[in-house]
Amino acid sequence: MELNRRQALGALAAAALLPTRAAFAQQRTLIVPTLGGVWEQFWRDKIAPEFTKLSGANVTLDVGNGRVFGANLRAAGPQKPPYSIVMTNEVFSEGLRKEGFFEQLDLSKLPNYNSTYQVARNTGGYGVVVCYSPVGIGYRTDMVQTPPKRWHDLWENPEFRNRIGLYNFANSAGKMELLLASRLFGKDQYDVDAGFKALADLGQVIQVDFNLSTALASGEIVVAPFDFAEIARLKKQGLPVDYVVPEEGVMAFDQTLNILANGPEKELSYQYANFLLSPEAQELLMRGFYVSPTNTAVKAPNELAYEVPISGDRMSEILQWDWAFVNEHQNELSERWASTVG
Structure with a gap:
């Protein structure tokens, strides 16, 4: 007991x-x-x-x-x-x-x-x-006759001239845009001379720090690098938009x-x-x-x-970037962006 x-x-x-x-x-x-x-x-x-x-x-x-x-x-x-x-x-x-x-x-x-x-x-x-959050090319289906298929089309399709949107350099997507242009038109992502020249060749662009949707919805731009999810949301709201997964790969x-x-x-x-x-x-x-x-x-x-x-299997289409290179040259690249792209 x-x-x-x-x-x-x-x-x-x-x-x-x-x-x-x-x-x-x-x-x-x-x-x-x-x-x-x-x-x-x-x-x-x-x-x-x-x-x-x-x-x-x-x-x-x-x-x-x-x-x-x-x-x-x-x-x-x-x-x-x-x-x-x-x-x-x-x-x-x-x-x-x-x-x-x-x-x-x-x-x-x-x-x-x-x-x-x-x-x-x-x-x-x-x-x-x-x-x-992968980033491809978003565009207005009612304002574009020839839809884009690849990143090069931003430069080669005359319909897009002066109607392109970009993220600015403060946004990580802006940095990716520079490295992508360097890769497309230069030797590799480090060839920023070729990258800046290519961005300048785009002509007048609309730049934002965060939200490209407003410019696309208003028709101020007809094409831009876009988060696929954002295009999907805009489409569900009734906006005539679509996206493509570029042949050269996606930013993210x-x-x-x-x-x-x-x-x-x-x-x-x-x-x-x-x-x-x-x-x-x-x-x-x-x-x-x-x-x-x-x-x-x-x-x-x-x-x-x-x-x-x-x-x-498509995860391999996400392009990779050398962020150590970007951070090391941050000030120089930012100044060049301001003087070259605007």
Whole structure:
């Protein structure tokens, strides 16, 4: 009887500890930088609740963009960063990586890494691309008689003259436009003399930092590099638009995931990273934003074939860029863009 009494008391004591442990788990918080607008809302509605369900931890969102996240990290310094994890365009990730903010990924804590495409791993082991937003050529079907088929058509089709839209150099897509032109008309992506000459040969162009949709909708431009998902959304709204996957390959906005070397909640950040690479999270992102998932187990179904044209074997059509070269020559290239392209 004494033994049973002790067992009962022990069980009661253990039970009394359970709420404390659960409360402790709920107190763990991961600060997650994210883009604003629909991305922020999606993270609040879908990603954060699913991760909380998985880990028992809270998620606090810090809304901004790659430039803002980089400024926040540099203000705090590599030893005391405000985040544990950062997902942003590789052009921003590369610079921060070189400054010592990120650690080489511990792949033993990222089992889903092994299921990603090789194209998503070109960071020397310091990051992994969670998803891509491929960029091809979008155009007005009612204002163009000969639809484009390749990037070269921007230069060769006289219908497009003075009616072309471009992202400006501040946007990572603007940098890709320069490297693409260098590749198309020069020896390689590093032949920026040929690239700038080609961009100048386009004539007058409409440049934006972020949103080309307004100019396309108004007819101010008839063709431009466009995120396929954006064209799909415009088409669903009734605008007479379409896109092509260029023969030479596609540019793409990447979302590279990085772990801060000295960030708080390191183990939680790896849990979160592994979750974002999981088939479940990748499926959510693909259906929410029409992005191309990087987990090989997730491919666009037939009903999303138009919204997500780059998937599966077609992931190899995503062109790769040397962001270290761009960052090293950032000021010079920016000045040349201003004087050459406008």
